[in-house]
Structure formats: structure tokens, C-alpha cells
Amino acid sequence: MMGKFLDWLKERIKHWTKPASSVLIVGILSDLTRSHTDLVVENALLRQQLIVLQRQIKQPQLSNPDRFRLVFLSHFTAFWKQALHIVQPDTLLRWHRELFQFYWRRKSQGKSKISPETIALIQEMAKENQLWGAERIRGELLKLGIEVSKRTVQRYMPKEKKTGSSGQNWATFLKNQASGIWACDFTVVYDWLFRQWYVFVVMELRTRRIIHTRVTKYPTDKWMAQQLREATPWGQGPKYFIRDHYKKYAAHFLAVAGSIKEVKTPYRTPEANGGCERFMGSLRRECMNHILIYDDKHLQRVATEYTSYFNQERLHQGIDQRTPDHYDQTRLKPKIQKNLMDE
Missing domain, CATH: 3.30.420.10 (Ribonuclease H-like superfamily/Ribonuclease H)
Structure with a gap:
């Protein structure tokens, strides 16, 4: 009786941890409980299916999470180039560079180091004094004890074009x-x-x-x-x-x-x-x-x-x-x- 129960429990565990799981983490955890022979055979079956797909689908559509997972997993094996079938190794390296640029771009932006009150004051000065440039506004802020750079002032100045200018452009001339x-x-x-x-x-x-x-x-x-x-x-x-x-x-x-x-x-x-x-x-x-x-x-x-x-x-x-x-x-x-x- 106990032997039949253990066999039933073993089959249920295999069913719960089947390799065909659509969740990547669950599939990895299930591989830890399987033998080396099972993994080799499964890799052969998956490789044959990829060969069939390559003959029919020339350009598979990958989402950004798919690209991230491929880049992440490639760092854990020295045979990542041989493991790639639907994309080229150069494509994976390009994704890695783009991910690196995205990471540092988000990190460099960060949060503003000046307060919202200072930003509102810069915008108000620029609006009320249209002849003032970024350096003039920076000088006025220094009088109030607010130290900011010229580039910071330019970032928060309105980008609207000045109206009422007496000059004319080349097209009008x-x-x-x-x-x-x-x-x-x-x-x-x-x-x-x-x-x-x-x-x-x-x-x-x-x-x-x-x-x-x-x-x-x-x-x-x-x-x-x-x-x-x-x-x-x-x-x-x-x-x-x-x-x-x-x-x-x-x-x-x-x-x-x-x-x-x-x-x-x-x-x-x-x-x-x-x-x-x-x-x-x-x-x-x-x-x-x-x-x-x-x-x-x-x-x-x-x-x-x-x-x-x-x-x-x-x-x-x-x-x-x-x-x-x-x-x-x-x-x-x-x-x-x-x-x-x-x-």
C-alpha cells in the first residue's frame, strides 16, 4: 500500500515539475530534480524543434523581456554562442550594449537635485523677464543664496520662442x-x-x-x-x-x-x-x-x-x-x- 502511494506521489511531482512549463523559473527548478540523461534527451528534442522552426520562421518576434532573459542566461555558460539558434551572437551582443546604455541613461537622470520651488522660481523669472538669459537668472538666484549651474537654469527655462522681435529672418529678407x-x-x-x-x-x-x-x-x-x-x-x-x-x-x-x-x-x-x-x-x-x-x-x-x-x-x-x-x-x-x- 505504501509503495503504491509513493509511486503516485512521484508521478504527481513529475507532472507538477514537467519541463514543458511556460514559466522560465519553474522550468529551471524542475531541471534540478532530473537526471543527466533526461536533460540530454530533452535538449536533443528541443534542438530538433528549433531546426524545424528555423526552416519556417525567418524572423521570430522577440519582446524586450525575452531579450533580457537571453542576455542574462548567456552569462552563466561559456557555450552561449552554440546555444543560440533563433538569433545571431552579434545580435545578442548588440542587445547587451543597448541594455547597458539604457541602464546608465536611467541612472544618470535620477532625481532632480534642486527643489520644485527653485524650478518654479526659474520659470517665473524667465517668463517675467524675457530679456534675461540663463547667466542673468543664475546671478539673481545667487543673491537669494541659491547656487545652481548655468546648464541647470537652461534646462528649466521655457522653450517658447520670443515674440514681438523687430528683426527679420533670411526668408523674409x-x-x-x-x-x-x-x-x-x-x-x-x-x-x-x-x-x-x-x-x-x-x-x-x-x-x-x-x-x-x-x-x-x-x-x-x-x-x-x-x-x-x-x-x-x-x-x-x-x-x-x-x-x-x-x-x-x-x-x-x-x-x-x-x-x-x-x-x-x-x-x-x-x-x-x-x-x-x-x-x-x-x-x-x-x-x-x-x-x-x-x-x-x-x-x-x-x-x-x-x-x-x-x-x-x-x-x-x-x-x-x-x-x-x-x-x-x-x-x-x-x-x-x-x-x-x-x-
């Missing part, structure tokens, strides 16, 4: 200078017979408005002078005119330009005439790449229609999402725009 500046450029288009045509464009930089667009097969000096004459009727021209070093800008063109000051872009620097270059890119991407051109008349009609769309309907980021023809109109407030959209 360049936009102000764009008034009275025109630019011109050429682009090449091929028709269905692979004939080459030139599209000449004149743009006002401030508003991005296309002043003049014409097509030709032979851009001679006289032809270009005529285009400038048509773009500036009754003497209405810009103060500065940006162009490249194309040889066709010759005597006739210069005679028509008269008092207009020409600004030549450097060699091989298309970004120096970025406004026209962007228009040429838009003309190709949005129009010419989708149309088969027949001849110069067809090309002129297409270029004119696209120029009308570009000036009247196409919004431009460079002018705050406005159209060139409506550049000087007062923009609607966001609230009014939302109401119009709701209607």
Missing part, C-alpha cells in the same frame, strides 16, 4: 528683395518627329507670375529682343533681370534691355535661377510629358494654356499657397475658410 526682379530661361521640347523646339519664359520672382511665354525653333538675337520688347510694353519693366550666359543674349537684346540691370547666373548653377527652373520642371511633369506635340503652333497653344493655369489656379508654396494672379489679395482667415468649406 529675400522675399522683400524679390520685388522688381524678373528672370528668364529656356527649356527644350521634342515633338512627335523628334524635332527640337525652344520654350522661352519670363517670370516675375516676387509673385511667381509668368509674364511672357513663346516658342521657337531658332532662338536668334533678334527674336529674343522682340520677346523682351513684348514682355515690357510701354517701358514697364523690372529693375533687375536674371539670365544665364547663353550666347543669343547679344547686341539686339541688350539694346532693348536699356536701363534694366542684367544679372548673369554663374556657370552650371541652375539653382541660381530656381524660380524659372521650378516652372520648367512643373511644365514637363504636369503637362509636356503627357502630350504628344505636333508642331510649333500646337506647342505654343499648350504652353499658353498651362501658363494661364499656372498663373490663375495653381497654388504655390513659395507664396504661401496663393496663386500668382491673386498674390496681392488679402488672404481669408482660417475660421472663414473653414466656414466656407463646411458650406
Whole structure:
């Protein structure tokens, strides 16, 4: 009777401490009660199952606790590289470095060494005295017997940008200078017979408005002078005119330009005439790449229609999402725009 009870108890203990337990600690404790042969056989079975999984699952998903357990267990055996199957040894070393960085980052942060009252005082000083810097606030705190470093003061100062400054940034400065500046450029288009045509464009930089667009097969000096004459009727021209070093800008063109000051872009620097270059890119991407051109008349009609769309309907980021023809109109407030959209 006693022998049967011991056998039953032994079976129950084996069942309670079975190796298939999903809890790592329980599995380790159960291994302490098993023989060396059982462990070797179990390792062989687990290794064979891992080989099967490796053939089916290329990238197993591991959680952060899984990574921590693998790093922790690898420190207790010299054969940890041979024991890894679902990850590479370099991956385990990388996890260890990341865990080390996380540990020291949390340890270095720690708790603040200054009181909440001092932090509130720094923020109040910075808010009430917007012209004070971190060093000035630090000096005022020293008068009160509070010793803190400049870096500590900077950490707790508000990060809000100062408003009401009389200065202007570079973007505003360049936009102000764009008034009275025109630019011109050429682009090449091929028709269905692979004939080459030139599209000449004149743009006002401030508003991005296309002043003049014409097509030709032979851009001679006289032809270009005529285009400038048509773009500036009754003497209405810009103060500065940006162009490249194309040889066709010759005597006739210069005679028509008269008092207009020409600004030549450097060699091989298309970004120096970025406004026209962007228009040429838009003309190709949005129009010419989708149309088969027949001849110069067809090309002129297409270029004119696209120029009308570009000036009247196409919004431009460079002018705050406005159209060139409506550049000087007062923009609607966001609230009014939302109401119009709701209607």
C-alpha cells in the first residue's frame, strides 16, 4: 500500500515539475530534480524543434523581456554562442550594449537635485523677464543664496520662442528683395518627329507670375529682343533681370534691355535661377510629358494654356499657397475658410 502511494506521489511531482512549463523559473527548478540523461534527451528534442522552426520562421518576434532573459542566461555558460539558434551572437551582443546604455541613461537622470520651488522660481523669472538669459537668472538666484549651474537654469527655462522681435529672418529678407526682379530661361521640347523646339519664359520672382511665354525653333538675337520688347510694353519693366550666359543674349537684346540691370547666373548653377527652373520642371511633369506635340503652333497653344493655369489656379508654396494672379489679395482667415468649406 505504501509503495503504491509513493509511486503516485512521484508521478504527481513529475507532472507538477514537467519541463514543458511556460514559466522560465519553474522550468529551471524542475531541471534540478532530473537526471543527466533526461536533460540530454530533452535538449536533443528541443534542438530538433528549433531546426524545424528555423526552416519556417525567418524572423521570430522577440519582446524586450525575452531579450533580457537571453542576455542574462548567456552569462552563466561559456557555450552561449552554440546555444543560440533563433538569433545571431552579434545580435545578442548588440542587445547587451543597448541594455547597458539604457541602464546608465536611467541612472544618470535620477532625481532632480534642486527643489520644485527653485524650478518654479526659474520659470517665473524667465517668463517675467524675457530679456534675461540663463547667466542673468543664475546671478539673481545667487543673491537669494541659491547656487545652481548655468546648464541647470537652461534646462528649466521655457522653450517658447520670443515674440514681438523687430528683426527679420533670411526668408523674409529675400522675399522683400524679390520685388522688381524678373528672370528668364529656356527649356527644350521634342515633338512627335523628334524635332527640337525652344520654350522661352519670363517670370516675375516676387509673385511667381509668368509674364511672357513663346516658342521657337531658332532662338536668334533678334527674336529674343522682340520677346523682351513684348514682355515690357510701354517701358514697364523690372529693375533687375536674371539670365544665364547663353550666347543669343547679344547686341539686339541688350539694346532693348536699356536701363534694366542684367544679372548673369554663374556657370552650371541652375539653382541660381530656381524660380524659372521650378516652372520648367512643373511644365514637363504636369503637362509636356503627357502630350504628344505636333508642331510649333500646337506647342505654343499648350504652353499658353498651362501658363494661364499656372498663373490663375495653381497654388504655390513659395507664396504661401496663393496663386500668382491673386498674390496681392488679402488672404481669408482660417475660421472663414473653414466656414466656407463646411458650406
